Amino acid sequence: MNEPRKTPAARLSRREALLFEAGIKLGGVFHQYLGMPVSPRTATVLARAVEAAVGLQPFVRSVRVRVDPGRGGPLGRGRFAYRYLTAEMLEVTVELVDGPVAVEARLTHRGDLRFPLMSVVRVGPPKGPRRRRRSR
Amino acid sequence: MNEPRKTPAARLSRREALLFEAGIKLGGVFHQYLGMPVSPRTATVLARAVEAAVGLQPFVRSVRVRVDPGRGGPLGRGRFAYRYLTAEMLEVTVELVDGPVAVEARLTHRGDLRFPLMSVVRVGPPKGPRRRRRSR
Amino acid sequence: MNEPRKTPAARLSRREALLFEAGIKLGGVFHQYLGMPVSPRTATVLARAVEAAVGLQPFVRSVRVRVDPGRGGPLGRGRFAYRYLTAEMLEVTVELVDGPVAVEARLTHRGDLRFPLMSVVRVGPPKGPRRRRRSR
Amino acid sequence: MNEPRKTPAARLSRREALLFEAGIKLGGVFHQYLGMPVSPRTATVLARAVEAAVGLQPFVRSVRVRVDPGRGGPLGRGRFAYRYLTAEMLEVTVELVDGPVAVEARLTHRGDLRFPLMSVVRVGPPKGPRRRRRSR
DSSP states (O other), X not given: OOSOOSSOOOOOOHHHHHHHHHHHHHHHHHHHHTTOEEOTTTHHHHHHHHHHHXXXXXXXXXXXXXXXXXXXXXXXXGGGOOEEOOGGGEEEEEEEEETXXXXXXXXXXXXXXXXXXXXXXXXXXXXXXXXXXXXX | OOSOOSSOOOOOOHHHHHHHHHHHHHHHHHHHHTTOEEOTTTHHHHHHHHHHHHHTSTTEEEEEEEEOGGGXXXXXXXXXXXXXXXXXXXXXXXXXXXXXXXXXXXXXXXXTTTEEEEEEEEEESOSSSOOOOOOO | OOSOOXXXXXXXXXXXXXXXXXXHXXXXXXXHHTTOEEOTTTHHHHHHXXXXXXXXXTTEEEEEXXXXXXXXXXXXXXXXXXXXXXXXXXEEEEEEEETTEEEEEXXXXXXXXXXXXXXXXXXXXXXXXXXXXXXX | OOSOOSSOOOOOOHHHHHHHHHHHHHHXXXXXXXXXXXXXXXXXXXXXXXXXXXXXXXXXXXXEEEEOXXXXXXXXXXXXXXXXOOGGGEEEEEEEEXXXXXXXXXXXXXXXXXXEEEEEEXXXXXXXXXXXXXXX
């Protein structure tokens, strides 16, 4: 990074910096979308929109979002027969790449912990051939 | 509504109840999506996802969302060359219908007021033939 | 309103305009705060912050927010022993006043409907003596 | 962690795991609060509520939030004379500690980059004596 800096910066390896960036992505997804109205019919367009948004962020090579409204428990009736996005419905896997280093991280709801767990599932070389960074 | 009620309810006309509901939709949109990463390439999928979400809510007959990332000012460079959704970029028009009454309301950013203005643009009969409520 | 208008505006009575505004407030609260980390120890400061925010909005005379983390089900263990705000925990009552007209509206989670219900609980004259609008 | 795992987990050092966790906190703050109504009068209670929320999250030893509504440009007039939280107004510094390792990270808006920059400002031993984890 050649930008002028007003804040001090710790020296991090690529691997370390990617881990920080991976956390930013998952923390952001969790706190951005909860509460969105969602139904089985709209779950896919919502998942694609979240993927498109995360895909814009620095170092993101790929992102896969799954929204499963069925995990929200039984539906209400009549005009209340839709849901809003809750943590239980959301699963996100993101791969970040910087040169030879890749970090894959995941947000998934753990019923046993009653918690949306964010974890790093893999650190290592990028999977498959280097794809061109999508133009924006 | 035949649901049991734990809270008292004011008696409202259909027109009045729709005005309340229209406010819910616009207030919700404004407070749900600000901060989402967005670019000219992803603006459309984001707008469609917001439309799908709002379209699930009670009484909504139609909704049109426009996201214009260009209103966010000049872009940064390099890996900062994308934006996150700000109020300036967002324009939403929603039509709610209950029987013979329609309310059309709009969220638009008013540069002269430096404010995201939500207003009711029309109250009257529904436009065009009654469409079937989309199944969910 | 004497502001220049780029969008058309429906003619609404004060009562009608307040109903629209009441919807904006409740819709906004619901979609802004879900996902915030919260515990019994922090529930009060969170509720006060939401009240302060809503209290800034046009026409709001008073607002009362209750956050009850206990409605979120049993806690996880160890470092997962906190919760994030869900719709079940949130109850908001807001009173809007414009001259002689007051609207009181409420967001509360209805277990029987499995739904966060927003409703107008009262329309009529303001309660008690007119308080001075808080200066900002 | 002795919890059963359904997802694979990469082996990370404490330092690495803290960097991931630090990203989660900053990404979450950025995407949770944008859009909240705020004024100079309410900036402090908002900042305290964000601090209380972040302080609940795993590994957080301290957090300092500054909300400066003045960075939002000139105010509107009359009932539009308040603002909603934008990225420009927000500065967050968080320290995470796990045993002998501390990570300090910061979110600050960089006018020159037109970007809310999240960065790691320090990795090393914790500052000062180990405080007891606040009970919840």
